Amino acid sequence: MKIIVAYIQPEKLNDVKQALYEAKVFRMSVTNALGCGQQKGYHESYRGVDIEVNLLKKLRMEIAVNEEFVQPTIEAIVQGARTGQIGDGKIFVLPLERCVRIRTGQEGNEAVG
Amino acid sequence: MKIIVAYIQPEKLNDVKQALYEAKVFRMSVTNALGCGQQKGYHESYRGVDIEVNLLKKLRMEIAVNEEFVQPTIEAIVQGARTGQIGDGKIFVLPLERCVRIRTGQEGNEAVG
Amino acid sequence: MKIIVAYIQPEKLNDVKQALYEAKVFRMSVTNALGCGQQKGYHESYRGVDIEVNLLKKLRMEIAVNEEFVQPTIEAIVQGARTGQIGDGKIFVLPLERCVRIRTGQEGNEAVG
Amino acid sequence: MTRRFPLALIIVLIVLATSMSALAAEGDSPSPPGIDQSKVAMDTVWVLVTAVLVMFMQAGFALVETGFTRAKNACNILMKNLMDFSVGSIAYWAVGFGIMFAIGNQFMGTTGWFLAGADNSPASGDAYVGVYNALSWASVPLEAKYFFQLVFCATAATIVAGSMAGRTKFVSYLAYSVVISGFIYPVVGHWIWGGGWLAKLGVLDFAGSTVVHSVGGWLALTGAIVLGPRLGKYHANGRKKTSRAIPGHNIPLAALGVFILWFGWFGFNPGSTMAAVPDIAHIAATTNIAAAAGAIGAMLISWLLFGKPDASMTLNGALAGLVGITAGCAFVSLTSAIIIGFVAGLIVVLAVLFLDRVLHIDDPVGAVAVHAFCGVWGTLAVGLFAQEAFGGAGNGLFFGGGFKQLGIQALAVVSVLVWCLACGFILFYTIKALMGLRVSKEDELKGLDITEHGMEAYSGFQIFTTQ
Amino acid sequence: MTRRFPLALIIVLIVLATSMSALAAEGDSPSPPGIDQSKVAMDTVWVLVTAVLVMFMQAGFALVETGFTRAKNACNILMKNLMDFSVGSIAYWAVGFGIMFAIGNQFMGTTGWFLAGADNSPASGDAYVGVYNALSWASVPLEAKYFFQLVFCATAATIVAGSMAGRTKFVSYLAYSVVISGFIYPVVGHWIWGGGWLAKLGVLDFAGSTVVHSVGGWLALTGAIVLGPRLGKYHANGRKKTSRAIPGHNIPLAALGVFILWFGWFGFNPGSTMAAVPDIAHIAATTNIAAAAGAIGAMLISWLLFGKPDASMTLNGALAGLVGITAGCAFVSLTSAIIIGFVAGLIVVLAVLFLDRVLHIDDPVGAVAVHAFCGVWGTLAVGLFAQEAFGGAGNGLFFGGGFKQLGIQALAVVSVLVWCLACGFILFYTIKALMGLRVSKEDELKGLDITEHGMEAYSGFQIFTTQ
Amino acid sequence: MTRRFPLALIIVLIVLATSMSALAAEGDSPSPPGIDQSKVAMDTVWVLVTAVLVMFMQAGFALVETGFTRAKNACNILMKNLMDFSVGSIAYWAVGFGIMFAIGNQFMGTTGWFLAGADNSPASGDAYVGVYNALSWASVPLEAKYFFQLVFCATAATIVAGSMAGRTKFVSYLAYSVVISGFIYPVVGHWIWGGGWLAKLGVLDFAGSTVVHSVGGWLALTGAIVLGPRLGKYHANGRKKTSRAIPGHNIPLAALGVFILWFGWFGFNPGSTMAAVPDIAHIAATTNIAAAAGAIGAMLISWLLFGKPDASMTLNGALAGLVGITAGCAFVSLTSAIIIGFVAGLIVVLAVLFLDRVLHIDDPVGAVAVHAFCGVWGTLAVGLFAQEAFGGAGNGLFFGGGFKQLGIQALAVVSVLVWCLACGFILFYTIKALMGLRVSKEDELKGLDITEHGMEAYSGFQIFTTQ
Ligand SMILES: Nc1ncnc2c1ncn2[C@@H]1O[C@H](COP(=O)(O)OP(=O)(O)O)[C@@H](O)[C@H]1O
Ligand SMILES: Nc1ncnc2c1ncn2[C@@H]1O[C@H](COP(=O)(O)OP(=O)(O)O)[C@@H](O)[C@H]1O
Numbered sequence A, B, C: 001m002k003i004i005v006a007y008i009q010p011e012k013l014n015d016v017k018q019a020l021y022e023a024k025v026f027r028m029s030v031t032n033a034l035g036c037g038q039q040k041g042y043h044e045s046y047r048g049v050d051i052e053v054n055l056l057k058k059l060r061m062e063i064a065v066n067e068e069f070v071q072p073t074i075e076a077i078v079q080g081a082r083t084g085q086i087g088d089g090k091i092f093v094l095p096l097e098r099c100v101r102i103r104t105g106q107e108g109n110e111a112v113g
Numbered sequence D, E, F: 001m002t003r004r005f006p007l008a009l010i011i012v013l014i015v016l017a018t019s020m021s022a023l024a025a026e027g028d029s030p031s032p033p034g035i036d037q038s039k040v041a042m043d044t045v046w047v048l049v050t051a052v053l054v055m056f057m058q059a060g061f062a063l064v065e066t067g068f069t070r071a072k073n074a075c076n077i078l079m080k081n082l083m084d085f086s087v088g089s090i091a092y093w094a095v096g097f098g099i100m101f102a103i104g105n106q107f108m109g110t111t112g113w114f115l116a117g118a119d120n121s122p123a124s125g126d127a128y129v130g131v132y133n134a135l136s137w138a139s140v141p142l143e144a145k146y147f148f149q150l151v152f153c154a155t156a157a158t159i160v161a162g163s164m165a166g167r168t169k170f171v172s173y174l175a176y177s178v179v180i181s182g183f184i185y186p187v188v189g190h191w192i193w194g195g196g197w198l199a200k201l202g203v204l205d206f207a208g209s210t211v212v213h214s215v216g217g218w219l220a221l222t223g224a225i226v227l228g229p230r231l232g233k234y235h236a237n238g239r240k241k242t243s244r245a246i247p248g249h250n251i252p253l254a255a256l257g258v259f260i261l262w263f264g265w266f267g268f269n270p271g272s273t274m275a276a277v278p279d280i281a282h283i284a285a286t287t288n289i290a291a292a293a294g295a296i297g298a299m300l301i302s303w304l305l306f307g308k309p310d311a312s313m314t315l316n317g318a319l320a321g322l323v324g325i326t327a328g329c330a331f332v333s334l335t336s337a338i339i340i341g342f343v344a345g346l347i348v349v350l351a352v353l354f355l356d357r358v359l360h361i362d363d364p365v366g367a368v369a370v371h372a373f374c375g376v377w378g379t380l381a382v383g384l385f386a387q388e389a390f391g392g393a394g395n396g397l398f399f400g401g402g403f404k405q406l407g408i409q410a411l412a413v414v415s416v417l418v419w420c421l422a423c424g425f426i427l428f429y430t431i432k433a434l435m436g437l438r439v440s441k442e443d444e445l446k447g448l449d450i451t452e453h454g455m456e457a458y459s460g461f462q463i464f465t466t467q
């Protein structure tokens, strides 16, 4: 089992969800995040003083999957989120040792899906 | 050392905290999240147009613990968060390699607790 | 590759970013979090009723780095965030198995940086 | 959809009212000779301007109640405030105004439905001929009288929304709203302002500490009791219940609401002369200084009790001062106004604590403390502080007038208390039996915005909904 | 910076206007003998107080439009509302007021620029000598007339901001704003209120259901059409387009906006007498009860259609009732006002659905439904419900007056519709060609606050910006 | 709790004031014969309505200041605005009004405490007998005069809250507030409006560009200087300090605040006639068009300087225009009003930049730029643009009146500047010494809401508090 963490552009969420659905990945969790990467920020100004905003709004997705779903999930995210422009984001894969479904107490592969 | 990540219903936070206290787990971090799982969403509508809300409000808890605390922590979360209804959430356990307390520079088991 | 997760005091963000820049770590993601640790909360009251706020506002940073950057990153965070007072926060290091750059599809060490 | 049936009731009521009144002879009143047109014009301007200020208090109430409660119920509260004014406007036109001011008996008016009774306003005094003779002293057109009185009625009605926030079924609230605007409030109004039995005894309630605020406050109390507290508000700890705070989600909105109410009160009190007379200056000054003193009083006592000056209490304190001075604004000196307001500011804080900690009655915005308790204080204060020199209504206890006026004031307080509690309990238990008063536990947890209206107040904002 | 050039235009306009008018002989009008000073004073007070209430409606519009759209465009909308009032104040002074009320032809006034025409106000009636004779009936100083009419003009102008929210270039909006305040609106005003051809035919539009609201509404429609929908608003599903909801981000602000508009409307309608006459009481009462009925109507129909009482629709419903009664507030009975308002409440919901689901025109705040559709209804309603007894303007169809008035009203509706659509399309397509009307796709996604103004509305708040 | 002692002071003050004045003979003034009752009534209506509008400006200031600062200090700022009005209401009644308008010397009034001096208002002119003879020209009751003047005093007082936002101890702010309302402001008022030495010289400040706004602005400046900048506002970069932006957290609220202030200014300026005379129309028109021009001016210059039209600057610009026209609203033409407003709009942007980037004085909401700088400009502008034809006060430099009036205006500007800086520094340093002026570094970081009031403004909302 793996945990896939992906940072994507906020406005891409719908497309990514769509792509994941097609890859039969229906479970996920999403958080707001601020990201700082290769993408340069933009300049706001407030009352004449510049603000360099280099923490840009991103979404963080967290998806726990069984091994066989790792590749399809990554592909789906890439497909949904890629625009080819800097700032598209990254995907991280972490090992997941245990997974418990709170409602039933089920564990492991069963619980992830 | 492990990192335990749990998604729970927001209104269950107090109960989970209570249960964790009883299990002698006093440290944790909590974030807002939107979750999409087995639980079907609900329908809002705005000006006559339907909105299918399938990203539901959840809380994400992150708790770093030493090995011997893994099981008690999971049990405490389950006890505090379970209602038996779809949407109760999930618990994920990830390996934790290092832990540093910023204030003192302490590392490892000591730092986690 | 590792994922470094750090909880810091919100007002320390700028200092930590500064320290990270000096350590040549330019990529990171930041989320709002509420934390509960050794630091005691404070008391609010609302209309005469006490509220014990023990979930304090923290920032969660997530930084994916290559092995050789692990130590410098930790040191930079400690340097930027340490005040010596309870509540300074913690740093967690998790194993990272894969990393994909969405824009290019690059993988591994190359993608992290 | 079956539980939507009560709606039918409202529709029927409207249609009925509409058609009945369409049959009634409406038309404009040809002005009888001998009217001072210039005075009529000036008085009408004054009455309308002040009525409009009072109407704007609806926005103030809406904001205070929204700001002091949780984000997940914001749309619901706003809808309640909007709709109680809307259905109230119709109910008061159909029956309320007649009950309150038209010819009838000591208990209520029994004529003048749909504003269609005989009336030759703006003729006034002896020249007046018509059924609304309790308002014959005012030389403004009938519809100015209706509109001015309507906005007062709406104030009483909307107070209740506050104490019932966060757990009441919307349709039940609508039903309640029709009854208070069309019946409960107008009856009290008739007693004191409409020539009823208390008016005969000489009760002094210039702009309605009792008529408006206590009525709203006591009904708010019954509503809160019948509903029970919000989930999680009280925590049974063995035998002892402890109170938990459920903080309001938008204090700036609430503060704006208080400023709007303070602003609107300059319509409420000075407008109650219903004439552009010089007294309005005195009334405006007492009103303002009492509000100021109320805010100071509440700030100081909250500082003493909690160690910090509590913003939500201080905001309530300003309102407390305003409610407190409402009955006596025309009858007391500026110095007395300061004392009345200051004491009201103390009362409101203590009353909030008493209701919450001792009685465990959950009133999210302090409606009972502000309107009922300070309304009572304000009414009694007339019996204490009134001075012949102001408004010519005799002296109170502290100025050598003896206990008489105070006794009459106390009688009014008690009668209205009894009437409101009786009506309130009957009304809310009836609604509870017929259509249910409280939403389900699940709906309450999710928030009324989503469950009752299918929408969110702050779409896109990330909000912790752990309570 | 090159794309900022249109600004030069505005500057030039201002400078030009300023200097030209500085040359004109300004000065105060020595009051001619035989003026009733007390009436002038009272009328001036009334006109100013009501004008100020109408001015405050700008805040109401700003909040409604802000609250009903997304957080990322909030600053932009507020700026639009602020600036259309600002440039409008100048444009209307420079040319608009002259076009609307000064001597000219049937189509428009052609004198009296910069308020510098001859004028001996507050002399009125036969004693009036000057170029603004379409307003000679009002016995207030010229600048009171200007200010009162200006705030009406600004209302028409600001309506358009709503339907164009979230995707319009700021500079293009400014350009549009000058033209509507300085030309499009005043021309219609001249036709109906300024002695133009429709006025000659006897059109009845007391406070501007057509003159103000329909004009704003139809221009809003053309703006929304020329711009096209916001990104993501419609989803092509094979051949079929489906509509997606883009929820407003701050319903409490929007609700406050509606309360402010309702409050301000007591300036809009009763103030349109431009004199402190007793009729203002009747007008205030019809205005209020129509708004109440509108809210009830919209609430009930949204409840029936969607299964839940929709807050945003109900808020629109109150505005619908207000727009609906604006033309007839002085001419119809209270009962008729209820019916007019109630029907307007139904219309607004159906119109929103029709525009969105059938025509797929994206009007984020319902400006077209509220102001254009209900403005039409209100104008026609005068032909149906007018009663001789009120305002003395003859009877409508339902009260035995036959079809004549209704026909005239319909003619006005159609003429204004044609004029506005024509002007609107020409104007917006011209702006599109000259400077572009819509922001880039990227800017729209990021939000206009950051891209057009370089700032955020809610700094520090965590907001999901997935749409 | 020991550091709460200053409170005792306030309590004592109130109690003392209350009891002293209770002894004084209060009572209503039997109207002397020969008063034009109708004029008195109309003037009183006008004065009260406009006073109420000005009172509502408190809400406007509260919102502007709240919106332009960070979420973590919102409750604190709201409390300050509420409480300075509250303690001001009492202090001004006790001593301020007497100092300002009662018989005394050239420097200040020395009689008429507690509004208890002899007075036969609404008798006016020669018929007036009493101690408040500086206001004998107004034919309204004494309490109308007090209330109207009070709301002006409160405006001056509340301006200071803005520049001191986010770092001032609440109790110290209260102490400051008593002194400005009770002493500093009334003294200036006496000089210019109360028959003092500047009035004798013929200074023209119709509604208070100097009396109200400059006083508030200069005190705001001293407050900001004595306090020092907010943590993190300036960044020492070697020898050079660079300024950092600390964005406001709720621009919609701030914008609403500006609309409310604009709205309230129609009380501020036209109300300053204190009589329902036709001139109010001219004043309302100049006020409005100057605000419009101010917004345009600030928008254009911010567009030029920063490449984008800055919303917060534009909002300040509208206020700048209003402050600028306040002194001259009755004395200048509409064209001049446009120029005055436009220039004020330019000034405010440059002044904000100058204070921030050059002087490194941290004024979070631009209070000094808006009120002090534009107040000075407005006062001088009278000497430039005044025209005999308006208000009959003589011609300014540009209309052939020579330098005389300009010189007098400049003298007033300088005297008030000196007085305010002197008083301000003495006052703030004294407070600093006695009870501390600034909160601790930790408290400032956490936010004053939690540390000074123990509560949060937006409970449940997730907000980044990284600054
Ligand atoms: N090493 C990293 N650790 C944590 N988050 C990262 C890292 N690299 C990128 N991110 C996240 O991904 C987002 C996009 O990265 P960026 O470098 O801007 O785009 P791209 O990968 O297309 O060059 C960042 O804003 C940040 O949130
Ligand atoms: N595979 C997963 N990856 C990430 N988050 C998940 C996953 N499965 C569940 N979740 C989180 O847990 C929440 C509850 O899951 P859900 O399936 O609705 O409940 P249950 O486990 O009771 O069937 C989801 O809303 C989501 O936030």
Ligand SMILES: Nc1ncnc2c1ncn2[C@@H]1O[C@H](COP(=O)(O)OP(=O)(O)O)[C@@H](O)[C@H]1O
Residues within 6 Å of the ligand: B027, B028, B029, B030, B062, B063, B064, B065, B101, B102, B103, B112, B113, C007, C034, C035, C036, C037, C038, C039, C056, C058, C085, C086, C087, C088, C089, C090
């Ligand atoms: N075991 C843990 N699991 C998850 N988060 C933790 C853990 N320990 C600490 N944290 C996070 O770190 C923050 C600081 O910890 P705290 O114990 O208060 O400070 P310190 O480490 O200086 O004693 C906490 O608020 C919490 O967010």
